[in-house]
Each structure stands twice: as C-alpha cells, then as structure tokens.
Amino acid sequence: xxxxxxDNKEEYQPGLSIDCVIFGFxxxxxxxxxxxxxxxxxxxxxxxxVPVNEDIDEAAVTxxxxxxxxKGIFLRQFSTFGAARRCSVDVSNSVLDFYGIPLDEGKxxxxxxxxxxxxxxxxxxxxxxxxxxxxxIVEWIDxxxxxxxxxxxRQILDKALETLRMELNLMPVGYNLLPEKFTIPELQKLYETxxxxxxxxxxxxxxxxxxxxxxxxxxKKSNVAHKAPNLYSFDKEKYEEVVKNGLTQGW
Amino acid sequence: xxxxxxDNKEEYQPGLSIDCVIFGFxxxxxxxxxxxxxxxxxxxxxxxxVPVNEDIDEAAVTxxxxxxxxKGIFLRQFSTFGAARRCSVDVSNSVLDFYGIPLDEGKxxxxxxxxxxxxxxxxxxxxxxxxxxxxxIVEWIDxxxxxxxxxxxRQILDKALETLRMELNLMPVGYNLLPEKFTIPELQKLYETxxxxxxxxxxxxxxxxxxxxxxxxxxKKSNVAHKAPNLYSFDKEKYEEVVKNGLTQGW
Numbered sequence: 001x002x003x004x005x006x007d008n009k010e011e012y013q014p015g016l017s018i019d020c021v022i023f024g025f026x027x028x029x030x031x032x033x034x035x036x037x038x039x040x041x042x043x044x045x046x047x048x049x050v051p052v053n054e055d056i057d058e059a060a061v062t063x064x065x066x067x068x069x070x071k072g073i074f075l076r077q078f079s080t081f082g083a084a085r086r087c088s089v090d091v092s093n094s095v096l097d098f099y100g101i102p103l104d105e106g107k108x109x110x111x112x113x114x115x116x117x118x119x120x121x122x123x124x125x126x127x128x129x130x131x132x133x134x135x136x137i138v139e140w141i142d143x144x145x146x147x148x149x150x151x152x153x154r155q156i157l158d159k160a161l162e163t164l165r166m167e168l169n170l171m172p173v174g175y176n177l178l179p180e181k182f183t184i185p186e187l188q189k190l191y192e193t194x195x196x197x198x199x200x201x202x203x204x205x206x207x208x209x210x211x212x213x214x215x216x217x218x219x220k221k222s223n224v225a226h227k228a229p230n231l232y233s234f235d236k237e238k239y240e241e242v243v244k245n246g247l248t249q250g251w
Numbered sequence: 252x253x254x255x256x257x258d259n260k261e262e263y264q265p266g267l268s269i270d271c272v273i274f275g276f277x278x279x280x281x282x283x284x285x286x287x288x289x290x291x292x293x294x295x296x297x298x299x300x301v302p303v304n305e306d307i308d309e310a311a312v313t314x315x316x317x318x319x320x321x322k323g324i325f326l327r328q329f330s331t332f333g334a335a336r337r338c339s340v341d342v343s344n345s346v347l348d349f350y351g352i353p354l355d356e357g358k359x360x361x362x363x364x365x366x367x368x369x370x371x372x373x374x375x376x377x378x379x380x381x382x383x384x385x386x387x388i389v390e391w392i393d394x395x396x397x398x399x400x401x402x403x404x405r406q407i408l409d410k411a412l413e414t415l416r417m418e419l420n421l422m423p424v425g426y427n428l429l430p431e432k433f434t435i436p437e438l439q440k441l442y443e444t445x446x447x448x449x450x451x452x453x454x455x456x457x458x459x460x461x462x463x464x465x466x467x468x469x470x471k472k473s474n475v476a477h478k479a480p481n482l483y484s485f486d487k488e489k490y491e492e493v494v495k496n497g498l499t500q501g502w
Contacts, residue, residue, distance in 0.1 A: 014265040016333075016365055056333030056365060080331040080367050082267075082307030114267055114307060116331050116365075168502060170417060191502055199502055207502065251419060251442055251450055251458065 001132040002099050002109075005049050009108040013050040017115040018060050019081075019153065020046050021160035022068065024124035024140060025177040030193045031140040032157065033067060033129060034149075039100035042150045045157065046138070047115065060118040067138055068120075069128045074176055075120045078163040079156075082114035086152050094150040099135065119160040121176045165195055171243045172213050175234050183221050183229040184208070211247065213239045252383040253350050253360075256300050260359040264301040268366040269311050270404065271297050271326075272411035273319060275375035275391060276428040281444045282391040283408065284318060284380060285400075290351035293401045296408065297389070298366065311369040318389055319371075320379045325427055326371045329414040330407075333365035337403050345401040350386065370411040372427045416446055422494045423464050426485050434472050434480040435459070462498065464490045 005012055022033040034043040048063040050056050057077065065071055087095065096106040103110060129138035141147070146157065164173070173194065174187055188204045208214065215235045220228035256263055273284035285294040299314040301307050308328065316322055338346065347357040354361060380389035392398070397408065415424070424445065425438055439455045459465065466486045471479035 013333075013363065013365065015267060050333065050365075052363060053335050055335050056331065058335075077330060079328065080307065082264075082301065082367070084304050084306050084309075112264065112303060114264065114301075114367075116333070166421060166497065169420065195502060204502070246417065246420075251446060251455070 001048075002095070002101065003105075006101070006106055006108055011051055013052055014108070015111065015113055016050050016056075017113045018048050018050060018056065018063050019115045019117050019156055020060060020063050020067070020075075021117065021119040021157050022046065022064065022122055023119065023143075023160075023164070023177070024122050024127060025190055025193065026124040026140070028189055028193060029142045029144070031124065032143050032146060033127075033138060034141050034146070035067075035131075035136050035138050037098055037100065037136045039135075040094070040098045040150065042094070042098070042148045043141075043146070043153075044095070044098055044150045045153045056116055060116070064118075064120050064122075066132060067130055068122055069130055070122055070126065073120055073122050075118055076163075077116060077118050079159050080114060080116045081152055081156055082112070083152065084112060086115075087113055098150055115156070117156050117160060119164060121164075121173065123176050125179070161194075168194065170246050172211055172234075172239060172247070175236070175239055181217060181219065181231045181233055183231060185229060187232070211242060213242055252299075253346070253352065254356075257352070257357055257359055262302055264303055265359075266362065266364050267301050267307075268364045269299050269301060269307065269314050270332075270366045270368050270407055271311060271314050271318070272368065272370040272408050273297065273315065273373055274370065274394075274411075274415070274428070275373050275378060276441055276444065277375040277391070279440055279444060280393045280395070282375065283394050283397060284378075284389060285392050285397070286318075286382075286387050286389050288349055288351065288387045290386075291345070291349045291401065293345070293349070293399045294392075294397070294404075295346070295349055295401045296404045307367055311367070315369075315371050317383060318381055319373055320381055321373055321377065324371055324373050326369055327414075328367060328369050330410050331365060331367045332403055332407055333363075334403065335363060337366075338364055349401055366407070368407050368411060370415060372415075372424065374427050376430070412445075419445060421497050423462055423485075423490060423498070426487070426490055432468060432470065432482045432484055434482060436480060438483070462493060464493055 024031045033046060035046055036043050046063055046067040048059060050059040060075060064075055096103060096109060131138045174190055177190055184205060188199060192199055213235055214232045217231045217233060219231045221231055275282045284297060286297055287294050297314055297318040299310060301310040311326060315326055347354060347360060382389045425441055428441055435456055439450060443450055464486055465483045468482045468484060470482045472482055
C-alpha cells in the first residue's frame, strides 16, 4: 500500500498523514487495533495518506474502513502531531523501515510528516481486522499490554485515550462498544475500563440513568447464577442527541 | 511576510499552515484579533507557516507573539481543517488575493493547504496588536460583530468558540482575560459572554467557589455607588493545577 502511494506520490498531500486509534471493548478489556510487519519488532497504529482532492476527514474514514471493514462508525479528530523530529530521516524513518522499503524508494516520505490523529470506537465482534497486502498482520491488543510502537505512536495512543476519558464528561459512550443488549454492571465496567478506575455502583446508576439514554428491556440476563440483572439497550435517538448537544451540566 | 516565505518556500512545510483565534475580553465583550489589508474587503485570522525544522506548536507561538507581542500565554491546538476545496486555486486562492500577490508569484501556495487551528486567551490591555509590514491592519473586533472572513476562517473561529465553551466544563477560565483583581460579578460576566447566555448568580457563586481557585482580597471595588463588591484574585498555583488536571467532576 505504501509502495503504491510512493509510486503515485503527486496524488497525495505532501508532508501529511493520518493515524487512527481504533478502540474496541471485549472481555472487559479496552483493546486497540495495531499493525505489525515482518520487517520490524515494533507495532504501529493503522494510518494512511490524504489524496490531494480529498478532505482529511474522508481520508480517515478510508483508513478505518480499510482496516476494519466497518462503515459509518464513530470517528473523531482529536489532535495533530507535528514535532520537528517526529519522523525526520536523520532520526531514522521508521515507517519505511517498518515496511522494509529502502530509503531511495521512499524519498517522498523521508521528511517530517505531520499527522492528524483520529480515534474510533468500534464494535469488536463486528470488526474483521484486515491487513493490507501480505506484509502485515492486524491485531486487537489490550491497551494495558501495548508493545513498543514506532515513531510517536505511543504518544498518539495516549493522547487518544486521554481525550476519550475527557469526553466521557461531555458525551455518553457505549454505543458501538457494547452488544445491543447489556446490563448496567456491564456498562459500568466499560466506563471503569476506559477511566482505569473503580466507580461507585450507586453513583454510576444515578448518573447514567439521569442522562436519559437507556431503555429498560423486559428481559433479564440469562446464564447468571443468582439474581439475574435487567437488560438495557440504548435509545439511539436520544443517545445521538446527547452526543450532538453534550451532556447538560456545567455552568 | 507571505512574500518572504514564498521566496524561501523550501524552508517551510509544504501544504501546511497555522491559524490562530486570539480571544481577549474588554468592555464586557469577547473580542477576536483580526487582520485586514487594502487588497480585500474581507478580514482574516492571523496565521503563518511552519518551518521544516520547527514543531507546529512552536510555529503557533511565533504567530501569536508576532501579532500580539505577548509571550508565555495560554495557547491550545483545537482542530485541523483540511477540506479538499478549502483553498484550492480553482475556487480562488483568497490568501494570495488578500495580500495582493499575483498567482505566478504564489505558486507554492496555490494548492490545498491544511491548517492547524490554535486558540489563545490573552490580556486585552497588555496586547499591542502588531501588523506585519505596512500592508495590513490588526484590530480587536467584538465576536458578535465579526465581518466576512476569507476562506473557511469563519468556520475556524466558530469551532474555536465552541471548543472554548466546551472547555469551560473542564477547566477554569479567566486568568489572562480579567485584570489581576476582579469581582465575582465581573467573572460571571466573562463566563456569560463566552457562553452567550445568562447564568444564575447564586449557582455561579457556589460552583466557582467550589473549584477553590479564588482568593478573597481584603479590598472592595471602588467607584461603585451602592454596596461595594469584594475583590478577588486567582490563586495562580491552584488555578494551574486545575487547568492541568481538569475540574474534578463527572464519573
């Protein structure tokens, strides 16, 4: 893929790339979709470049669709990374190394690229991680066990998680990350996993109910030993309204 | 300035610019620093380019310092704008028009530039708006009376204000925007001006006090007819701590 782009470099915005931090939730773990090749011991965030005639947001959607097969999912630009030496060739141009491309074939890419970071929340079970070509593998990795990443990808990942945590104060999270029907303890576990800390059960119940995005179903969780907890689903319309307008709070 | 850059274009990151939304507070108005030239009826946000050997954040500090004379002020990257046609030459390259530069001298700039938006909160009274060269004027304009802007600068300004409003829920605001000593009604007025709506006096007092960043001074506001209100100042150390860690709230 990078090779194809290098062969058609005049069709791409110079000095600019996209990196996507793709989060999924499974087995009570917050997982991140990462890429590896046989050329490097390090892992990388899925990324891509921006065609000159395409919006940067569109290019991000393309990257996301390419690696997950998913469309129409929650994707948000969170920060742009442009340290002077984040990928200059005198430091070591790790993306060329990562894909085993010699420097003389990758001259276009051998300068500082500024990268726009996007994060996505996707449905783990519906995602089919898709390598681009035979050279790479794409895997879900627990965000607590992320191995060494190339360039400043660790910093990009950390900033994405920091943004997601901050945005929990501004909007609801859960749609796309949980199955269609879930229990309040499962939703609380998702919040705890993202925030990296325990929450008080009663406080959580009170606050999450107050948002008004949950529909209590006439169904209980099966396969549970003791008292079966109620199942809930998101009221999609209200959920989207709150995502759009923000949690009513503050001043 | 743009001319100098065009003459030394290989020293700048291709296809990338910086735009700064600089807010100040005066006479109960939220003001924005804007630029005008004799070549155009429209106004523009102060902006600049990124030297290849410089961090994008550093380049933003340079733009800010260049237009205000200020250093060490609150500056935050908030979004990157990269619509395919935001400034392509077939639409009309308004920045070249804006500075009266013919297209053949501005070829480097005659393609889509992606721009990284920063917003700054500055002390109105300490700011000395500084034009770059004789061709432009730099002025504070009430954000409610902003005239037509070039390119997508209106969208950039709106997004900056939206971000600032949202961040009022995450951090305190006021330092740099208010004089050193102020009254609670003055601080409330600042919040109301940013939010564009009235706030309940008692709620505001309760919430702002709870943050723990205010020092009540042993002084009253002079030149006030009736009951003189108390003066306050920010506890700089606590203020910065809250800016760093965020308002404790949420989950």
